Amino acid sequence: MNSAELLQFVASGLQNGAVYALVALGFTLVYASTGIINFAQGEFFMLGGMLAVAGVRAGLPLPFAALASVVLTASIGLLFERVALRPRRDSGPTVLIIITIGGSMVMKSLARHAFGPNELSLPPFSPGVPIVFAGASIDRQVLWIWGLTIVAVVALTFLYSKTKLGRAMRACSLSHDAARLMGIDTARVVMISFGLAAALGALGGVAVAPLTQTAFDVGSRAGLKGFAAAILGGLGNPIAAVVGGLVLGLLESLSVAFISSTYKDAISLVVLLAVLFLRPQGLLGKSRREKV
Amino acid sequence: MPDPVLQVRDLEAGYGHVSVLRGVSLDVAAGEIVTIIGSNGAGKSTLMKAITGFLHLTGGTVTLDGRAITGTAPEKLVRRGLALVPEGRMLFGPMSVAENLALGAHTRTSATEIAQDLERVQALFPVLAERAAQPAATLSGGEQQMLAIGRALMSRPHVLLLDEPSLGLAPKVIADIFGVLDGLRAEGLGILLVEQDANLALKHADRGYVMRTGHVVLTGTAEELANNDDVRLIYLGAWHGNE
Known part of the structure; x- marks a missing residue:
């Protein structure tokens, strides 16, 4: 394999990896504020792509359809928390996790009814021939995926480290009781984290839809990849989610290069199991210790 | 009374x-x-x-x-x-002393009043000013208790x-x-x-x-x-x- 081919695989890995990172960030945000895994996270990815397609079909200009799709999916995330999860928040994590599985099924079925069973495509954000870089050809849409992921990560980092809401979110991730003593409305923080998680998933779904097409059932696979990425990086830490996503994307792509494309989708499961057995706290996670 | x-x-x-x-x-x-x-x-x-x-x-x-x-x-x-300094202190361990104090003022809106109260708390417990950038979990037990009290006072x-x-x-x-x-x-x-x-x-x-x-x-x-x-x-x- 020559260096141009290798670069091609790396670019492809980082393309998928960026999308996994966005979905993984959603898992991590919800986990940090609630301690649960939201198995409906993949459906937010699906809704992002599908609602954008629906917007374009309804005659909206593409940028507006994409933005509207992210905003609408974020609202669905907020609503899902408020209507389905909050009434049972005292029931413990197992019940809440099962509710998210149910929510995922409902969203998938509704999407099938609303948009039909077929694959749908979204036009590329900037049409044109792929860009050739050092012998590798990179689709213009990939640059959009990277750019949007970087913008999302920078915005999220700013929110987390520089704003009052971000500080309250970090406080909630450490202890709900202590956060409440500070006067933080923890129920509101949880709802906002669902909204943000949905927006990030939808952003991934919108950005990748022009390359891969989309359908009512793309959520499960995206959810699995994003979950594996979040676990690989270390749950609860946004930077770790991004690292996990990129590493998983690269591993998949390099497995295609060096082993066989047959096993590409198995890689995320192997990684998931390996991490859970060998390093349950993830690549960047600290081992669990007592909270002060 | x-x-x-x-x-x-x-x-x-x-x-x-x-x-x-x-x-x-x-x-x-x-x-x-x-x-x-x-x-x-x-x-x-x-x-x-x-x-x-x-x-x-x-x-x-x-x-x-x-x-x-x-x-x-x-x-x-x-x-x-009403503010509580709970048993076991319940600090935000990985967050800095300054951030713990800022969280104590979470419900308040006037930046000038918050700054005044921060000055007052740091005057009561000078160690909280010295260790402002340190994670709360790295403080000694006594310093942690001071931080817990200071944090509660930040809500005035x-x-x-x-x-x-x-x-x-x-x-x-x-x-x-x-x-x-x-x-x-x-x-x-x-x-x-x-x-x-x-x-x-x-x-x-x-x-x-x-x-x-x-x-x-x-x-x-x-x-x-x-x-x-x-x-x-x-x-x-x-x-x-x-x-």
Whole structure:
């Protein structure tokens, strides 16, 4: 394999990896504020792509359809928390996790009814021939995926480290009781984290839809990849989610290069199991210790 | 006694079907330290949780500044002027000292007032200014207790509740912390203090309540309680030869 081919695989890995990172960030945000895994996270990815397609079909200009799709999916995330999860928040994590599985099924079925069973495509954000870089050809849409992921990560980092809401979110991730003593409305923080998680998933779904097409059932696979990425990086830490996503994307792509494309989708499961057995706290996670 | 800022009447609460508080009444006025003493299991910590809204009440009322706060959620009580320094401190360990203090002022909006209060808290506990950038978890036990008190003061409370502030601390640090509490009282803060160390509590308090199995069994000025034979025998360790 020559260096141009290798670069091609790396670019492809980082393309998928960026999308996994966005979905993984959603898992991590919800986990940090609630301690649960939201198995409906993949459906937010699906809704992002599908609602954008629906917007374009309804005659909206593409940028507006994409933005509207992210905003609408974020609202669905907020609503899902408020209507389905909050009434049972005292029931413990197992019940809440099962509710998210149910929510995922409902969203998938509704999407099938609303948009039909077929694959749908979204036009590329900037049409044109792929860009050739050092012998590798990179689709213009990939640059959009990277750019949007970087913008999302920078915005999220700013929110987390520089704003009052971000500080309250970090406080909630450490202890709900202590956060409440500070006067933080923890129920509101949880709802906002669902909204943000949905927006990030939808952003991934919108950005990748022009390359891969989309359908009512793309959520499960995206959810699995994003979950594996979040676990690989270390749950609860946004930077770790991004690292996990990129590493998983690269591993998949390099497995295609060096082993066989047959096993590409198995890689995320192997990684998931390996991490859970060998390093349950993830690549960047600290081992669990007592909270002060 | 002036009008109480915190008034608790016939409070009943428990866990599940086990009732722990069986009708507790007490008052805290502005500018006084009131202590609750009692042995383990008397219901002192449960009382703190019940007043601060962490426990479901089965009876009784709580009034703050003349307004009923019975059953109000903890996050709303801070805005009404009630702050708790909980047992075990409950700091945000990985976050810096400065961020912990900023979180204490979460409900407030005026940046100038917050800055003033930060200055005041750092004047009370200079170590919090020195270690502003350090994660809270890296502080010593005494410094952590100071941070917990400072963080509670950042909400500018009318009433401060403290649950076992001396637990596990060295005598020198305890003296520093209680010195600060004396100063806060002089500024007009009402303080309700739950303390295992009855000697220490009665030395600094104006009045006290003795709790046993969910009831207040005795109340009086700190001096009366310190001279009460039962209190001396059971809580002040008179049998160790303090006669």
